[in-house]
Amino acid sequence: MQVPAHVEYEKASSVAHALSLLARYGPEARILAGGHSLIPMMKLRIAQPETLIDINGLSELCYIGLTDGELRIGTLTRHAQLLDSAAAGEHFPILHDAEKVIADPVVRNWGTVGGSLCQADPSEDLSAAFAALKAQMVICGADGSRTVSAREFHTGPFETLVAAGEMLTEIRIPVRRGGGSAYAKVGRRVGDWPIGAAGAAIWLDGDVVADAGIGLTAVGARQFAAPEAEEFLRGAPATEESFARAGEIAAEHCRPVSDQRGPADYKRHLASELTARALRGAFRRARGG
Amino acid sequence: MQITISVNGSAYTGEVEPRLLLIHFLRDQLGLTGSHWGCDTSNCGACVVWLDETPVKSCTVLTAMADGRRVLTVEGMERDGRLDPVQEGFARCHGLQCGFCTPGMMLTARWLLDHNPDPSPEEIREALSGQVCRCTGYENIVRSVRWAAQQRGGDGHGGHRLAPGGAQ
Numbered sequence: 001m002q003v004p005a006h007v008e009y010e011k012a013s014s015v016a017h018a019l020s021l022l023a024r025y026g027p028e029a030r031i032l033a034g035g036h037s038l039i040p041m042m043k044l045r046i047a048q049p050e051t052l053i054d055i056n057g058l059s060e061l062c063y064i065g066l067t068d069g070e071l072r073i074g075t076l077t078r079h080a081q082l083l084d085s086a087a088a089g090e091h092f093p094i095l096h097d098a099e100k101v102i103a104d105p106v107v108r109n110w111g112t113v114g115g116s117l118c119q120a121d122p123s124e125d126l127s128a129a130f131a132a133l134k135a136q137m138v139i140c141g142a143d144g145s146r147t148v149s150a151r152e153f154h155t156g157p158f159e160t161l162v163a164a165g166e167m168l169t170e171i172r173i174p175v176r177r178g179g180g181s182a183y184a185k186v187g188r189r190v191g192d193w194p195i196g197a198a199g200a201a202i203w204l205d206g207d208v209v210a211d212a213g214i215g216l217t218a219v220g221a222r223q224f225a226a227p228e229a230e231e232f233l234r235g236a237p238a239t240e241e242s243f244a245r246a247g248e249i250a251a252e253h254c255r256p257v258s259d260q261r262g263p264a265d266y267k268r269h270l271a272s273e274l275t276a277r278a279l280r281g282a283f284r285r286a287r288g289g
Numbered sequence: 290m291q292i293t294i295s296v297n298g299s300a301y302t303g304e305v306e307p308r309l310l311l312i313h314f315l316r317d318q319l320g321l322t323g324s325h326w327g328c329d330t331s332n333c334g335a336c337v338v339w340l341d342e343t344p345v346k347s348c349t350v351l352t353a354m355a356d357g358r359r360v361l362t363v364e365g366m367e368r369d370g371r372l373d374p375v376q377e378g379f380a381r382c383h384g385l386q387c388g389f390c391t392p393g394m395m396l397t398a399r400w401l402l403d404h405n406p407d408p409s410p411e412e413i414r415e416a417l418s419g420q421v422c423r424c425t426g427y428e429n430i431v432r433s434v435r436w437a438a439q440q441r442g443g444d445g446h447g448g449h450r451l452a453p454g455g456a457q
Contacts, residue, residue: 002329009290009307009353032354039349040330042308052307056354080343104419106397107331109343110350190418191332 002043008051018055018167019142025051027164032056033076036103036111037119061114061169064088073171075114080105082113092173093285094181094199094278098129101183104191114168122157123193128215129183130171131224132199132278137161138170145169151223178210179203182281184274188261194218195261196270198250200278202238204286209233209242212279219271220255228253229275238283247276292356296321297365311347311355312336315362323363323392327421334420337393338362344397346419363392366399374437375399384433386424393420398434407438 008025012018022029028050032038041047055061061076064085071091073082082088083099102108102116102125116126117137130137130150137153138145139162150171153160162168185197199215212233214226229250236242256267293302296319305314315321315338324347327335331349338347339361340354366373375398378384385391394417401408401416408416413434414427422430 003310003313004308004351006306007308009351011353011356032351035351035354036331036346036349039310039351043329052351052353054354057357104334105416106334106337106344106346106419107349110340110345 004039004042005045005048007042007049009054010051011054012058015058015060015140015167015169018053018058019140019165021051021053022165022167023142025053029053031118031167033115033118034078034111035115036107037115037121055167066091066175069175071173071175073113073173075112075117075168075170077113079103079108079111079113079116083108091175092133092181092201094129094132094183094201094282095126097183097281098125098185098197098199101125101185101187101194101197107191113171117153117171118160118162118168120154120156120158120160121193122220123218125183125185125194125197125217127154127224128197128217128221129199130173130215132183132201132213132215133173133181134201134213136172136174137168138172139166140169141166147172151225154223176203176211178205178286180282180284180286182278182285184277184281186270186274193261196256196267196274198271198274198278200275200282202233202279202282202286204238204283207238209236209238212246214246214250214275214278216250216254216271216275218256218261219251219267220257221250221253221271222255226250226253226275233279240280243276243279243283246279247272247274250275290353290356292352294352294355294357295359297360297362305352307351307353309352311338311340311350311352311360314352314355315347315360321362321364325389325392327389332419332421333390334393334397334417335390337396337420339396339400344393344400361396363395366395373399374440375402375434377440378433378435378437379430382429382433382436384425384430390420390422390424394422394430398437401434402438408434410435 030049032052032054061074063074135150181201183199201213203211229246251272256264258264325335327333331346336347
């Protein structure tokens with residue numbers, strides 16, 4: 001039987017209230033959103049917060065919409081809501097690709113976008129998708145908010161820039177013309193964490209790649225990104241050869257480890273192959289196909 | 290901590306430890322043992338209940354998180370002594386053998402039909418993909434849900450989603 005250890009519990013009524021509760025209870029307090037990462041960790045005693053600050057009542061953090069040329073996603077948005085969002089699907093189909101393969105429909109009903117990001121599991125899917133999209137993260141604290149790039153957000157496995165007394169409140173993705181995006185994942189079975197996965201965003205200028213973003217997860221990519229492959233693609237012809245080579249470059253810079261999901265060399269192969277597939281899919285969508 | 294939860298339309302008020310999982314509250318404190326406690330890791334789906342409008346895995350939800358909300362369990366599916374069409378479908382189409390997964394399967398199937406009254410077998414399998422059955426091979430479960438879909442458009446007894454749910 002798995003049950004969490006004793007814990008105090010507070011229900012936040014607003015972001016300001018949540019921040020004041022965080023300040024009152026100190027660094028051993030944790031924000032509780034959907035709890036689908038945190039509660040399993042608490043059951044295993046890997047996480048043992050002294051106080052949970054439940055933000056599930058904060059409808060102010062539950063939205064997806066276009067504002068000032070950006071798609072803005074509140075962090076309490078459930079995975080199912082992101083998957084249902086027409087705006088997200090229209091501008092960033094990578095998010096729908098990824099959400100379709102995150103856990104299962106029932107888990108997606110309650111697990112949240114912000115919770116997944118703040119859990120910062122090195123195999124998490126959305127971290128790679130947002131890295132590919134070069135998203136921005138808004139972190140709120142007692143002294144106001146700050147915006148950091150998705151690529152700075154993760155400081156290591158299960159660690160982020162969100163400091164004690166702060167919480168992640170919004171993800172922002174700039175909408176740019178001529179873009180397409182896609183996500184490709186290989187797992188052991190439906191609903192599982194990836195053995196490896198890659199996300200790609202591509203912006204075209206005629207037949208040339210004007211800019212590209214590549215996100216990788218579960219394969220030991222630093223900050224879930226592949227900047228060397230992106231650099232190679234910038235200005236390169238948008239061809240199958242370029243995408244295949246970008247995949248090879250991305251794989252060369254990964255540091256996958258062998259574990260129960262697969263050996264390191266297989267994961268490196270996946271990094272290459274899935275990067276190329278995601279780029280191909282992103283290119284097709286950028287072309288309107 | 291003090292909580293008030295509407296379960297199957299009846300309000301329950303009481304003291305719980307914040308760490309108490311919803312599945313244990315339902316089974317041990319309310320005696321609603323229709324929700325099953327399976328893998329404990331949010332994989333198997335035997336513990337699925339509705340929290341407000343959606344099915345969730347109650348082994349991964351604290352009772353405290355359900356405070357002020359509505360819970361629907363398998364015990365609340367029948368209305369006025371009549372089975373929900375999903376329940377009837379499982380009975381008619383032999384959608385269960387040991388029955389351990391059945392309550393969770395039926396609750397997710399009800400939710401699916403509320404959103405998609407005429408789902409294809411593939412859509413049914415996708416909706417139930419977070420729930421494990423070790424007996425049937427799923428074929429009869431899919432048939433059961435299809436049978437329910439064919440009854441009056443699969444709309445159950447007017448839709449649980451709109452049920453006011455007790456004294457909240």
